[in-house]
Every structure is written in C-alpha cells, then in structure tokens.
Amino acid sequence: MNKTTIKDVAKRLNVSISSVSRAFNDKYDIKKETRERILRVAKEMGYHPNPIAQKLKQNKSFNIGVIVPEFINEYYSEVISGIQEVLNVNGYQVLTMQSNNCPSLEFKNVETLLNNRVDGLIICPSCDSENMNFYLEKISKGQHIVFVNRVKESFPAKKVLFNNIKWSYLATEHLIQKGYKKIYHLAGNKNLSISHDRISGFKKAMEKYKFPTSSFKIIETGLLAEDATVIVEELILDDDLPDAFMCINDLVALSVISILSEHSIAVPEDIGVIGFTETKMASLMSPKLSSVKQPTYEMGKTAAEMLCKSINNIVIERETVIMNGDLNIRKSSSRS
Amino acid sequence: MNKTTIKDVAKRLNVSISSVSRAFNDKYDIKKETRERILRVAKEMGYHPNPIAQKLKQNKSFNIGVIVPEFINEYYSEVISGIQEVLNVNGYQVLTMQSNNCPSLEFKNVETLLNNRVDGLIICPSCDSENMNFYLEKISKGQHIVFVNRVKESFPAKKVLFNNIKWSYLATEHLIQKGYKKIYHLAGNKNLSISHDRISGFKKAMEKYKFPTSSFKIIETGLLAEDATVIVEELILDDDLPDAFMCINDLVALSVISILSEHSIAVPEDIGVIGFTETKMASLMSPKLSSVKQPTYEMGKTAAEMLCKSINNIVIERETVIMNGDLNIRKSSSRS
DNA sequence: TTGTAAGCGTTATCAT
DNA sequence: ATGATAACGCTTACAA
Numbered sequence: 001m002n003k004t005t006i007k008d009v010a011k012r013l014n015v016s017i018s019s020v021s022r023a024f025n026d027k028y029d030i031k032k033e034t035r036e037r038i039l040r041v042a043k044e045m046g047y048h049p050n051p052i053a054q055k056l057k058q059n060k061s062f063n064i065g066v067i068v069p070e071f072i073n074e075y076y077s078e079v080i081s082g083i084q085e086v087l088n089v090n091g092y093q094v095l096t097m098q099s100n101n102c103p104s105l106e107f108k109n110v111e112t113l114l115n116n117r118v119d120g121l122i123i124c125p126s127c128d129s130e131n132m133n134f135y136l137e138k139i140s141k142g143q144h145i146v147f148v149n150r151v152k153e154s155f156p157a158k159k160v161l162f163n164n165i166k167w168s169y170l171a172t173e174h175l176i177q178k179g180y181k182k183i184y185h186l187a188g189n190k191n192l193s194i195s196h197d198r199i200s201g202f203k204k205a206m207e208k209y210k211f212p213t214s215s216f217k218i219i220e221t222g223l224l225a226e227d228a229t230v231i232v233e234e235l236i237l238d239d240d241l242p243d244a245f246m247c248i249n250d251l252v253a254l255s256v257i258s259i260l261s262e263h264s265i266a267v268p269e270d271i272g273v274i275g276f277t278e279t280k281m282a283s284l285m286s287p288k289l290s291s292v293k294q295p296t297y298e299m300g301k302t303a304a305e306m307l308c309k310s311i312n313n314i315v316i317e318r319e320t321v322i323m324n325g326d327l328n329i330r331k332s333s334s335r336s
Numbered sequence: 337m338n339k340t341t342i343k344d345v346a347k348r349l350n351v352s353i354s355s356v357s358r359a360f361n362d363k364y365d366i367k368k369e370t371r372e373r374i375l376r377v378a379k380e381m382g383y384h385p386n387p388i389a390q391k392l393k394q395n396k397s398f399n400i401g402v403i404v405p406e407f408i409n410e411y412y413s414e415v416i417s418g419i420q421e422v423l424n425v426n427g428y429q430v431l432t433m434q435s436n437n438c439p440s441l442e443f444k445n446v447e448t449l450l451n452n453r454v455d456g457l458i459i460c461p462s463c464d465s466e467n468m469n470f471y472l473e474k475i476s477k478g479q480h481i482v483f484v485n486r487v488k489e490s491f492p493a494k495k496v497l498f499n500n501i502k503w504s505y506l507a508t509e510h511l512i513q514k515g516y517k518k519i520y521h522l523a524g525n526k527n528l529s530i531s532h533d534r535i536s537g538f539k540k541a542m543e544k545y546k547f548p549t550s551s552f553k554i555i556e557t558g559l560l561a562e563d564a565t566v567i568v569e570e571l572i573l574d575d576d577l578p579d580a581f582m583c584i585n586d587l588v589a590l591s592v593i594s595i596l597s598e599h600s601i602a603v604p605e606d607i608g609v610i611g612f613t614e615t616k617m618a619s620l621m622s623p624k625l626s627s628v629k630q631p632t633y634e635m636g637k638t639a640a641e642m643l644c645k646s647i648n649n650i651v652i653e654r655e656t657v658i659m660n661g662d663l664n665i666r667k668s669s670s671r672s
Numbered sequence: 673t674t675g676t677a678a679g680c681g682t683t684a685t686c687a688t
Numbered sequence: 689a690t691g692a693t694a695a696c697g698c699t700t701a702c703a704a
C-alpha cells in the first residue's frame with residue numbers, strides 16, 4: 001500500500017513539511033533547486049499527495065455526480081462518455097448513478113451524492129413534470145447543477161437540450177417527400193417534454209403540408225419495444241395501417257419493422273419507417289433503419305463544460321444550449 | 337451549501353463533539369436518550385457527517401474503481417450495473433473509467449484511481465496478453481483487485497469469467513443438430529483468451545461430431561461489424577459460403593445477416609447464423625437472432641461481492657468463478 | 673456515560 | 689526562502 005506521507009519526505013530531506021507542500025504546489029515561493037530536489041526524492045519514495053487530505057483542507061471533493069435514468073441503452077452511455085472526457089481532464093472524478101427511470105430514486109441518489117460532497121451535479125432527469133422544485137431549491141442553496149435532455153425549455157436552470165421539435169419536423173418532412181401519404185406518429189408518454197416536442201414537430205409538418213385529419217394519427221405508445229408491438233398488432237387487425245410510421249425512438253421503430261415483416265409487409269415498399277435517437281444497430285438491420293441522430297457525446301461534453309464554468313463562477317453566455325442532429329436516411333424510408 | 341459540522345451540533349446541544357460522533361456511530365457507549373436527542377437536533381440542523389473527514393480519519397476512501405474497455409455496448413454497462421448494485425448497498429461509491437480498449441490508457445487509469453486512494457479495483461481488461469505483471473505487482477503490494485471477463489483462467493488472481501469453451505461448444509452443437517453440415521466460425525482476435533476459448537469450444541464440437549476438415553473453417557474476423565462485412569463479401573466472391581456461421585458476437589452476426597440479405601441469401605433457410613453475448617436488439621431483428629446469453633449483471637455482482645470480501649479480509653472459497661449462460665434459440669438458426 | 677485531546681495528511685498564515 | 693503551527697471535520701484512546 002502507498003503510505004508515504006508528506007512527513008516522510010520532509011524527514012528524509014531534512015526540510016519542513018511546508019517546503020514539501022510548496023514544492024508540489026507551484027504557487028508558493030520556493031528555491032528552484034530545493035523544489036527539484038524534493039520532487040525527485042518524493043518520486044523515488046513513491047510519494048503522492050493524499051487527495052483525501054487535500055479535499056478536506058480545500059473543502060472540495062473534486063467529485064462530480066451524474067445521474068441518468070439508465071445506461072444500458074447507448075444514449076446515456078454516450079452522454080456519460082462525453083461528460084467524463086471533459087471532467088477527467090479538469091481533474092474531477094465522476095460518480096455515476098442510475099435512477100431506473102424512477103423520480104424518487106433519482107432524488108434519493110441526489111441526496112446521496114450531495115452527502116458525499118460532490119462539487120456539482122449533472123442530471124438527466126427521468127421525468128420533467130414532477131417535483132422539479134426539488135432541484136430549484138438545491139440550486140437556490142448554491143448547488144451547481146446542469147440538466148441534460150428531459151427538461152422543459154422553460155425550466156429556469158442551466159441545461160443542454162436536443163431540438164426535438166425541429167428534428168421531428170424534418171424526419172416527418174422526409175417521409176412526406178418520399179411520397180408517403182398517410183403517416184402515423186408512434187409517440188412517447190405525453191408528460192415527457194421530449195415526447196411532447198416530437199409531437200409538435202410532427203403536427204407542424206402535417207400542417208405545413210396540409211395533411212387532412214384523416215391522413216395522420218398520433219398514437220401514444222411509450223418508449224419501449226413491447227408497447228409498440230401491441231399497438232401495431234391492433235392496427236393490423238383493424239385494417240388501419242398507414243403508409244409510414246414516424247417513431248419516438250429506434251427501439252419502437254425496430255419492433256414495428258419486426259412485426260410488419262412477420263406479417264409479410266415490406267419495408268420500405270409497403271410501409272416506410274423512421275426512428276429517432278439513432279442506435280448503432282440501426283445500420284446493421286435489414287432493412288437498415290433511417291433515424292435522427294442526436295449528438296449525445298457532444299451534449300455530455302457541453303454539459304460538463306457548463307458545469308465547470310458554473311463551479312468556477314464564470315459567467316455563461318447562454319443558460320440553455322439547444323443542439324442539432326442529423327437525419328440519417330437509410331433503407332427503411334427509401335422506396336424508389 | 338451544507339456547512340453544518342459536528343461542532344455546530346455539539347455547541348447547540350451543549351455536549352462534546354465526541355458525544356455527537358458517538359450518536360452517529362452506534363458502536364460506542366452513549367445514553368439512549370442523549371443519542372436520540374442529538375440525532376433529532378442534528379437532523380433539524382441538516383447535519384450530515386462529512387464523509388471526506390471520515391475518510392481521512394479512517395484512512396479509507398469508500399470509493400471503488402472500475403475500469404472497462406468501453407460501456408457503449410450493453411455488455412459492460414450491465415456488468416457495471418451489477419457492480420453498483422452491490423457496492424452502493426455496502427456504502428461504496430463507484431468510480432468508472434473507460435480504457436477505450438487500450439492497455440496503456442487502462443494502466444494510466446489504474447494509477448489515477450490508486451492515487452485517488454480507491455479501496456479496491458474491479459478491472460475488465462482490454463487485453464489479457466500484455467503486461468499482466470503490472471497487476472500482479474499491485475496485488476503483491478496489497479491492493480484488492482478483482483478481474484472480470486477477458487482474463488486467462490490460469491492468471492493467479494481473483495476473477496469472474498464466463499465459460500466460453502462450454503457455451504461455444506453448445507452453440508456449435510445446436511447448429512449441427514439443426515442439420516447444418518458446413519460451419520464457419522467467425523472468430524475474434526486470437527490473443528484474447530475469450531476468442532481463443534470460443535475457438536476451442538467450436539473445435540471440440542467439430543471433433544465430437546466428426547466434421548471433416550473440409551466442412552469447417554475458423555476465420556479470425558475481429559470483434560467489429562466492419563471486419564465481418566469484408567470477410568463475408570470475400571466468401572461470397574470466392575463462392576465459399578458455409579451452411580452456417582457461428583459468430584464471435586452479435587455485432588458480427590447481425591452484420592453477416594445484413595450482408596447475406598443484401599445478396600438475397602435467406603437466413604435461416606439457406607444459411608444459419610448464431611451470435612454470442614446476446615444484445616437486447618437480438619430479439620428485435622428480422623430474423624430474430626439466436627445467441628448465447630451471458631449473465632453480465634450477475635458477473636458484476638459476483639465480482640463486487642468478491643471484492644468486498646477481499647477488502648474485509650474474508651477468506652474466499654474459490655479464487656476463480658466461472659459462470660454459465662443460456663442458449664437463446666430464435667429464428668436465425670431455426671430452419672424447419 | 674460523557675468530555676478532553678491527539679491525530680489523520682494536507683494547506684496556508686505567520687514568523688524567522 | 690524556509691520553518692513552525694493552526695486549521696479542515698472527524699474518530700477514538702484515555703481521563704473523569
């Protein structure tokens with residue numbers, strides 16, 4: 001075990017511990033030679049300053065807490081990777097916790113992390129309609145918090161969002177331009193702003209291209225593959241299939257394709273499908289899935305940078321950053 | 337900010353700080369009433385012991401470091417979830433880092449975590465053939481380390497492995513029993529023991545069922561989808577397609593299916609395909625992918641439990657735990 | 673049962 | 689330029 005302390009080094013060199021400390025913290029006066037001598041011997045002895053003592057003294061943990069709904073899917077894994085990239089470079093360690101999409105566990109995790117004295121938090125909320133006052137209170141008490149993804153644009157806090165309205169509109173427009181005349185949107189849960197926004201984008205496209213009410217539907221499906229399965233089976237039974245599905249995410253899109261294929265309905269010839277929040281798998285399917293790509297990694301980096309600034313009291317230009325994506329068109333929406 | 341200290345509480349109650357400390361650490365003698373009074377007032381004041389001070393005093397960080405090659409794919413995300421589940425319950429916080437499949441970054445991360453005084457490490461190595469002495473040295477210095485997945489069974493350390501030989505054998509046997517007569521194994525990089533073991537299992541099945549050398553091949557493909565693409569295209573050009581592919585992982589399997597489908601080769605009718613290390617997506621494909629499921633979550637839990645025991649010097653029955661999986665048979669290998 | 677005080681490994685103020 | 693020392697917030701041996 002590494003047990004060499006500043007005292008050991010000081011004793012060995014017949015200098016005071018303050019000199020050793022100074023040698024390791026450039027900011028103090030110390031003769032260049034002594035500094036180098038100390039550093040050399042310290043290295044020989046395998047000395048590393050004990051960060052825990054430093055933390056206590058400086059009243060700073062150099063830990064940042066990150067809470068996500070889950071990281072089994074790529075989305076939040078990539079966000080976390082972006083966060084780590086920035087924070088590690090800045091000398092922070094990242095403590096990640098999952099809320100399992102449960103607000104009360106999310107809040108409990110926040111308390112755990114705060115009790116562990118994290119210097120700041122990045123929260124990807126599981127839900128943006130419940131108890132957001134919990135966070136406003138923490139912020140007003142001086143906590144540094146940055147939110148990512150599932151947060152209302154109107155929420156008065158630092159946050160990084162994806163422009164769901166715009167890219168939902170563009171995805172829908174793409175289907176229209178491909179000649180699909182009857183389009184259903186398999187939407188997520190309405191009390192999530194991201195679902196709400198994607199519905200808005202979809203509606204906007206319907207209006208813009210003057211689709212009559214009979215030519216589109218918005219079906220609240222949820223975010224899970226299983227949910228979609230049931231719905232599509234029903235549509236088939238009711239003989240109420242559209243020309244194309246605009247799906248809340250790739251999981252739903254893939255399960256739609258899977259069911260249609262079981263019923264020998266051809267994608268994209270009979271029915272077009274487009275997903276959202278691109279999965280790596282999207283390009284490994286047959287047919288390959290068209291989807292809206294979100295800049296997950298960059299969203300994480302941006303949030304981390306905002307947090308660093310917040311901690312260092314650097315004023316920020318914009319409290320809210322809304323990011324753009326890419327429309328990755330592949331086979332599933334490209335009939336010729 | 338939470339700034340209430342043990343002193344504030346003591347002063348407020350006209351007791352000594354040791355009494356307050358005792359109230360929070362059951363193990364000491366303290367009158368029940370005082371204890372309750374202290375706890376109640378402490379709660380009112382919003383006091384929580386400062387874990388950093390506790391760590392310094394107890395010379396223990398209550399942090400555990402975890403290093404994985406990446407957590408964009410589900411495999412390590414699930415392992416980490418299992419680890420967190422156990423460690424959080426035991427009062428530890430988990431510091432996760434990615435090595436990006438690069439041994440030197442992995443070692444650098446180890447040093448970072450050790451300098452941060454983690455109480456133990458769980459390592460999912462990026463490679464098991466290089467510099468494993470690095471770890472043996474740490475262990476001999478008293479560090480607590482548990483390895484997961486990519487480690488040779490002969491490596492003398494605590495570890496949790498998957499029985500790759502057995503399940504590779506079973507996956508291959510399944511293809512044989514389905515009547516596929518010519519089987520190619522798309523293998524991973526040979527200097528990884530997991531690839532090596534899966535090759536062994538494959539060979540074992542070939543021997544057991546007396547396949548002549550002309551009826552099977554082992555092609556070193558790598559772990560990535562792109563690698564497989566090239567290989568299969570070549571096989572098609574050379575008119576050297578087998579009856580079935582036994583793939584090193586699902587990513588490779590899915591890209592095989594995708595290419596075959598582009599060439600209008602039917603899976604599973606013309607060619608059967610089976611993957612390894614089940615992806616969630618496996619059951620969303622058409623055809624749904626057969627695969628070997630690894631108990632990722634349980635592997636993480638097991639490793640974490642072993643680490644806790646190691647830290648608390650509890651003797652362990654077996655230094656090496658080798659886990660079993662499931663054969664999830666779906667459409668891609670089920671011709672009728 | 674409770675209080676006093678030393679000490680964990682640093683940093684930073686004040687002398688020298 | 690360097691050294692002595694208090695302090696960070698807690699635990700724990702020892703004293704009362």
